[in-house]
Amino acid sequence: VSETPEPSPTADFPPVPAPDLEARNKAVERLDGLAIPAGSLGVLADLGLWLSSLQGLCPPRPPARARVVVIAADHGIAAAGVSAYSADVTARQVAATLEQSAPVAVTATVAGASVRVIDAGLDRDVALPGQDRYRVRRGSGRIDREDALTAAEVDEGLRIGRALADEEVDSGADLLVPASLGVGATTPASTLVAAVTGAEPVAVVGRGSGIGDDAWMRKATAIRDALRRGKPHVRDPRALLRAIGGADLAVLTGFLVQAALRKTPVLLDGLVVGAAGLLADDLAPGAHHWWLAAQQSPEPAMTLVLQHLQLVPVLDLQIRHGDGTGAVSVLPLVQAAARLLGETASAESSGITPVRAVTG
Amino acid sequence: VSETPEPSPTADFPPVPAPDLEARNKAVERLDGLAIPAGSLGVLADLGLWLSSLQGLCPPRPPARARVVVIAADHGIAAAGVSAYSADVTARQVAATLEQSAPVAVTATVAGASVRVIDAGLDRDVALPGQDRYRVRRGSGRIDREDALTAAEVDEGLRIGRALADEEVDSGADLLVPASLGVGATTPASTLVAAVTGAEPVAVVGRGSGIGDDAWMRKATAIRDALRRGKPHVRDPRALLRAIGGADLAVLTGFLVQAALRKTPVLLDGLVVGAAGLLADDLAPGAHHWWLAAQQSPEPAMTLVLQHLQLVPVLDLQIRHGDGTGAVSVLPLVQAAARLLGETASAESSGITPVRAVTG
Numbered sequence A, B: 001v002s003e004t005p006e007p008s009p010t011a012d013f014p015p016v017p018a019p020d021l022e023a024r025n026k027a028v029e030r031l032d033g034l035a036i037p038a039g040s041l042g043v044l045a046d047l048g049l050w051l052s053s054l055q056g057l058c059p060p061r062p063p064a065r066a067r068v069v070v071i072a073a074d075h076g077i078a079a080a081g082v083s084a085y086s087a088d089v090t091a092r093q094v095a096a097t098l099e100q101s102a103p104v105a106v107t108a109t110v111a112g113a114s115v116r117v118i119d120a121g122l123d124r125d126v127a128l129p130g131q132d133r134y135r136v137r138r139g140s141g142r143i144d145r146e147d148a149l150t151a152a153e154v155d156e157g158l159r160i161g162r163a164l165a166d167e168e169v170d171s172g173a174d175l176l177v178p179a180s181l182g183v184g185a186t187t188p189a190s191t192l193v194a195a196v197t198g199a200e201p202v203a204v205v206g207r208g209s210g211i212g213d214d215a216w217m218r219k220a221t222a223i224r225d226a227l228r229r230g231k232p233h234v235r236d237p238r239a240l241l242r243a244i245g246g247a248d249l250a251v252l253t254g255f256l257v258q259a260a261l262r263k264t265p266v267l268l269d270g271l272v273v274g275a276a277g278l279l280a281d282d283l284a285p286g287a288h289h290w291w292l293a294a295q296q297s298p299e300p301a302m303t304l305v306l307q308h309l310q311l312v313p314v315l316d317l318q319i320r321h322g323d324g325t326g327a328v329s330v331l332p333l334v335q336a337a338a339r340l341l342g343e344t345a346s347a348e349s350s351g352i353t354p355v356r357a358v359t360g
Helices: A021-032 A044-057 A076-080 A089-098 A105-111 A151-170 A185-198 A214-231 A237-244 A247-261 A271-283 A301-309 A323-345 B020-033 B041-054 B076-080 B089-098 B103-111 B152-169 B185-196 B213-233 B237-244 B249-261 B271-283 B300-308 B324-343
Strands: A066-073 A114-121 A175-181 A266-268 A291-292 B066-073 B114-121 B175-181 B266-268 B292-295
Touching: A021 A044, A021 A323, A044 A114, A044 A323, A066 A089, A066 A105, A066 A247, A066 A323, A066 B152, A076 A185, A076 A214, A089 A105, A089 A114, A105 A323, A105 B324, A114 A151, A114 A247, A114 B020, A151 A175, A151 A237, A151 A247, A151 B103, A175 A247, A175 A271, A175 A323, A185 A237, A185 A247, A185 A271, A185 A301, A214 A291, A237 A247, A237 A271, A237 B324, A247 A266, A247 A271, A247 A301, A247 B185, A266 A271, A266 A323, A271 A301, A291 A301, A323 B103, A323 B324, B020 B324, B041 B324, B066 B089, B066 B103, B066 B152, B066 B249, B066 B324, B076 B185, B076 B213, B089 B103, B089 B114, B089 B175, B089 B266, B103 B114, B103 B324, B114 B152, B114 B249, B152 B175, B152 B237, B152 B249, B175 B249, B175 B271, B185 B213, B185 B237, B185 B249, B185 B300, B185 B324, B213 B237, B237 B249, B249 B266, B249 B271, B266 B271, B266 B324
Parallel strands: A066 A114, A066 A175, A175 A266, A266 A291, B066 B114, B066 B175, B175 B266, B266 B292
Antiparallel strands: none
């Protein structure tokens, strides 16, 4: 009996829907008719138009149920001394996030977002009951010497990520912030960025967890060695996730694909999320149209990600914490932008009408 | 009988207190001990330190009673066709602000700030009951040909501005956003900036209310002519307010001086507020230490203001509305920064401690 291989649940993605240009055009028209000096809202105008095109609505709805989904995982490469932290710190960061004392939890309170933490690949138990179904595996292989995941684990990670996005959208989330916690995670992320963009290893090595020069050298070496292992697969996102990725990266990639398929706006920030974004946009071309780059990060690899995806960051906050803090910091501006388009008086109704030709 | 001239109520300002460097140092120490990668909070770290030094507290209190005070006035120079709007629009902008449909009112809702509108020099009645005591005069002189105010009106404007800041601080405001509404107001503001910084007229002429090229030329001409009238007084802020200022500019100047004397943090934005800031810092040297430049404005004169005061804008929002929208947009970041310093777990208590040398 010949065995028919089961098709991968992620082999074929439906095409990514395009944002709604008609809604955007309506929003441009509405903006032009507001009782404000022409072009006076700057970035807030851009954000409002962006949200209109993604929601297919003019004026857009202010995001009321923004959701941060922090994907936590450990990385075998942490044993190479590439982080300022030892590997057991990931679990402590998860605990701090649950206790509302991690940066993203504190910032989310100000922005009115809620935070969910997922154990995608921690290598020890943490207080996250009922999460076995989101765990791809415990930890991941040391990517300078061995594969991070098996091919089956990659597919499982992608499936979990897609399921998570579905869960969130079905529960009413109207804006998603994928985020990451994991000691050593910027090393596979940087390697993936180098593999996809063709950058040299030294061009992607950042300070990550705030490492000093010695750890920086070790990180550069690890990335160089891992990149050699990844090079044969630069056109195959799944193979890259297997060879030089990690459980969190696979889950984030699936999450980003599915968020786009579900037409849900995403605030993109953090190098680990950014690396997953490169792969997601490869697997599902056009997915990046559903993402807003929240901020300019000091991680050099993140700059490469944004260039590759042709995304322009909204703010220059220089936040290097990957747990979603940067993206959540931008959320109040998105909310203000939506409300400005919806609630600002029109020139006609208020009589605040230019009497002279205005700039375009 | 010889008449002794009554001393001006604003002739002598007490010295501006310095921000509390000890509190700032404590905040730096606290930041270094947080359970976050070294240097990972970017701009949010800077904002927290800024607030600590101004409040003299570590950790700082998140601003809970931020107050926008919009100073409205008409300007004689509007008759020269320097704005996209006719002069009667100022009163309509005031009405829209009171009806919560002006940009600053909409944005303030998101940021949790409240908005107050003051008639400092409208040339017609608006629905602002009980405001006679804040009115310096109705309108102001056309500054390309005549003085904007009398010397007594300048002193009255400064006095009113100081009284307003006192009222707000005494009522519990813990962060102030001075703002401006007035058709034509960027013309005296730009002229004042040229006078104080020594810039050429064409270097300060911006698009203001969104003017086209013809109005831009008229504005440049008006500024050139007004600057000639102001030139003899470049070292005398009161004489500048008289010759080429306006009621709003005098009130804003007094407000900014007194806010600093009352040790109250100010978010500075908008060219009219910025021009008043130049004068306030001349009258009360060091006042600018109490101000945070909210954003990079597209008005060229505002860039000169920030350079002159050595203030670095927090964000690059390119908002050109002077009604406080830009400053209020930054407020959620200030609130997040304060909470991050106060509520983020310490490295020691959480066990999230670097095991390797970190970057400085």
